[in-house]
Amino acid sequence: MLRASLLAFGDLFAPRIATLLGATVLLSLATFFMVWWGIDWAVAVWLPDIGSWSGWLSWLGAMLTFVLAWFLFPMVASVFLALFLEPVAAAVEARHYPGLGRAPGLPLLSALAAMLRLLGLVVVCNLALLLVLFVFPVAYPAAWLVGNGWLLGREYFELVGLRRLSPVQARQLQAKRGGEVLAAGIVIVLLSTLPVFNLVVPVFATALMVHRHTAWRAKAQSIGG
DSSP, rough: OHHHHHHHHHTTTSSSHHHHHHHHHHHHHHHHHHHHHHHHHHHHHTTTTOOOOOOOOHHHHHHHHHHHEEEEEHHHHHHHHTHHHHHHHHHHHHHHHHOOOOOOOOOOHHHHHHHHHHHHHHHHHHHHHHHHHHGGGGGHHHHHHHHHHHHHHHHHHHHTTTTTTHHHHHHHHHHTTTTHHHHHHHHHHHHHHHTGGGGGGHHHHHHHHHHHHHHHHHHHHHHHH
């Protein structure tokens, strides 16, 4: 895991991947800017006669947008990453594993659907975890980490794995490597809490899973051989 994480971190600085990373970050930032602009516009249109309060509501909207961006940026960036998933994964493979050849790839619509599903599952999971916060608050940090780690690990596993494996093969590999998939997901979640670095977490997660998948498939082939 440590080796794969270090390789994935180094991949962020590869010119081809850095370009895709910049596009993902810019699209995500633009999304939250539009949210902020939308709140400001709604205040001006729906509450035009509240005088000085409009300024305070505008600042409140900006603060709300900042809070949403802090917690949801990696998820929103993940949705946009669906547009660049194949180029990112292909660039990582070309850099480290040129002998693999070109992957069949994952169709854009399938990748986008999976990312939107991930976003929905994360929202539902974290709403459910609020019950843990109220009922047993001491357990909330661990539950939040494991719950989100399981979701992110599974989704990135599937997105990267289905580029080269059939759904049946992907499920079989996930069954064998479930603990390692969860561990990778927990790493992704922990890094998503770091300021600035959370901007690049989706690309890092894709590169990490490419390295892990390549190692797992190599071990499976060596055992089978």
